[in-house]
Amino acid sequence: xxAPAALYQSALTSLxxxxxxxxxxxxxxxxxxxxxxTTDRLSAFDVILPDPIPxxxxxxxxxxxFWFAKMRHVIPNHLVxxxxxxxxxxxxxxxxxxxRSIVVKKLKPLPVEAIVRGYLIGSGWKDYLKTGAVxxxxxxxxxxxxxxxxxxxxxxxxxxxxxxxxxxxxxxxxVELIGEDLANQVRETSLWLxxxxxxxxxxxxxxxxxxxxxxGVDADGTLYLIDEILTPDSSRFWPADQxxxxxxPPSFDKQYVRDYLETLDWNKTxxxxxxxxxxAEYCAAKYREAEVRLTQ
Numbered sequence: 668x669x670a671p672a673a674l675y676q677s678a679l680t681s682l683x684x685x686x687x688x689x690x691x692x693x694x695x696x697x698x699x700x701x702x703x704x705t706t707d708r709l710s711a712f713d714v715i716l717p718d719p720i721p722x723x724x725x726x727x728x729x730x731x732x733f734w735f736a737k738m739r740h741v742i743p744n745h746l747v748x749x750x751x752x753x754x755x756x757x758x759x760x761x762x763x764x765x766x767r768s769i770v771v772k773k774l775k776p777l778p779v780e781a782i783v784r785g786y787l788i789g790s791g792w793k794d795y796l797k798t799g800a801v802x803x804x805x806x807x808x809x810x811x812x813x814x815x816x817x818x819x820x821x822x823x824x825x826x827x828x829x830x831x832x833x834x835x836x837x838x839x840x841x842v843e844l845i846g847e848d849l850a851n852q853v854r855e856t857s858l859w860l861x862x863x864x865x866x867x868x869x870x871x872x873x874x875x876x877x878x879x880x881x882x883g884v885d886a887d888g889t890l891y892l893i894d895e896i897l898t899p900d901s902s903r904f905w906p907a908d909q910x911x912x913x914x915x916p917p918s919f920d921k922q923y924v925r926d927y928l929e930t931l932d933w934n935k936t937x938x939x940x941x942x943x944x945x946x947a948e949y950c951a952a953k954y955r956e957a958e959v960r961l962t963q
Contacts, residue, residue: 673707673721677764681755689715690724690900696754696770700747704768705895709942709950711925713833716939720921720947724767726954731895732769733962734864741863742856744892745771745883774883774891779841780826780833781853783861785819786876787812788903788915790835802835811913813876819861821854826881852890853882864897871960873919874910878902899957919957924950 676687682694682702689710694702705728707719735744749770755761784791784801791801792812799805802822810816823841824833841850857880865875879901881894895901904919917923927946933939942950 673719674704674724674763674767675708675719676706677704679704679755679760679764681757681760689713690727699773700749701771701773702754702764702768703771704764706767709921709924711921711928711939712935714935714937714939716924716942718942718947720951720954722951723954726958727895727898727900728767728769730898730958730961734897735892737867738860738863738892738896741859742890742892744896745774747772771893772885772891774885774893776826776881776883776893777845777849777853778826779836779844779850779853779882780824781857781880781882782822782824782877783819783857783880784822784877785816785861785865786874786903787814787816788876791822791877794835803837813910813914813916814912819858819865821857823853849884849888849890856880856882856890860892860896868897868904868961869907872907873957873960874905874907874916876903876905876916876918899954904957919953921950923953 677692679694682696685693685695685701690706690708692704692706694704696702705724707721707723709716709720709723735746747770751761751765751768751770754770787795787810794801795806795810799808801820804820804822807817821838822835823838824835826833838850838854841853860880861875861878868875875897878897880892880896883891883893885891899920902920903922905916906919910916924942924946928940931940
């Protein structure tokens with residue numbers, strides 16, 4: 668059987684399109700439920716690239732659903748057990764989103780991205796070199812690039828519109844935005860999720876250097892995990908056998924694509940450049956490898 672074609676953009680006619688994000692297309696089902704479709708779009712430097720990564724949406728959906736089930740003891744999530752056949756009765760229309768869509772509760776998303784860092788890399792490393800701190804959290808002197816932190820740290824950011832960079836903020840700012848009780852709950856839950864996931868992944872040869880969680884609340888104020896969790900799009904995954912302190916390790920995510928884009932004369936604004944087929948294929952293979960290691 669041939670692999671399903673890459674999906675750059677979904678086109679469902681039986682449901683009303685609510686929004687298109689960098690990667691996800693969201694449709695209204697009714698007052699209480701939405702359908703989230705994970706496409707094969709790839710965003711780098713907050714720009715959506717013109718070429719899809721074949722199969723990426725299916726891989727992300729599978730990994731995310733795996734973690735949602737695994738972390739249910741920590742916090743409830745937005746998934747609803749309604750069959751896709753019921754939501755999209757037409758088999759032809761359903762086929763384009765099968766394996767890459769989830770039915771979820773409509774919740775009020777919090778205006779904060781919950782980022783947990785276990786290792787010193789990326790913008791955190793740049794921050795540390797300049798200030799000795801990451802997002803206002805002072806760290807010990809003399810740490811090296813990619814070094815494991817003494818304890819994972821919570822470094823929230825505010826969510827930006829498509830095409831605009833998210834902004835790192837202090838914990839105090841999140842208290843201003845969502846209130847002290849909720850801010851504390853988000854921080855504690857995020858650190859708990861990260862620590863459990865990092866321990867599990869390490870047994871399977873993957874280091875989770877950092878990750879991002881998103882949360883929403885229902886009408887009663889109950890906190891839920893939403894969006895995606897612990898995927899190569901929302902996390903930095905490193906192969907444990909290639910990890911070295913002092914260098915940026917290779918990864919299972921889109922870092923390979925970012926590294927390629929850094930070699931181009933491109934100003935990191937839309938439109939993004941096309942990807943050579945071999946770059947897209949290598950990236951797709953890395954996503955699949957992470958899926959196999961984590962879920963099998």
